[in-house]
Amino acid sequence: MPYSLAEQLRTPEEIAAYLNAWFTEAPDDATSIVRVLGEITHAKGIEQVARAAGLSRESLNNALSENGDPSFATVLKVARALGVRLHAEAA
Template sequence: MMGKKLETTAFDSADFLNSGEDVIAYLDSYLEDGSSEELRAALDTIARSRGIGEIARSTGMSRAGLYKALGENGNPSFETVRAILAAVGLRFTVEQVEQEAA
């Protein structure tokens, strides 16, 4: 008797970014200690979670331009990053880092 093949699907973080709070926590973890490449990949995941077409329309970018900026060899400008965040209802903020007591 032959066993059934186990069917699996690839894990995609974009499938789990269902709320603004999810996106904030996800992005914040990369802003804390991620490399620029990891941050670019996180922005790609966020854009895919909302739909590349929708993000492209909201940012005024073409789908191809968005794919290029967020692709493996992409290097999105600050303006592109800001526009993507605005398209998902977010903005950059700055906060002071707590210093350890000497």
């Protein structure tokens, strides 16, 4: 059976754990973090996430594309739409 990200990320807790793993793995690689956020968004359904974030599907898709460069406000909206919050901790 092929791997399905959507099946692995059913709850906000699972999404948060996946994002935190990427923050740990590549803390300074914004491109990878945006790519992972895009993968999660597509796995959850881009239409649904865009609607919950108050964004158009097209603008969200562009922001999270390979060449996308989303604003921090967009990242926060997407995180909220996915049911997670970003937080800081001492380095």
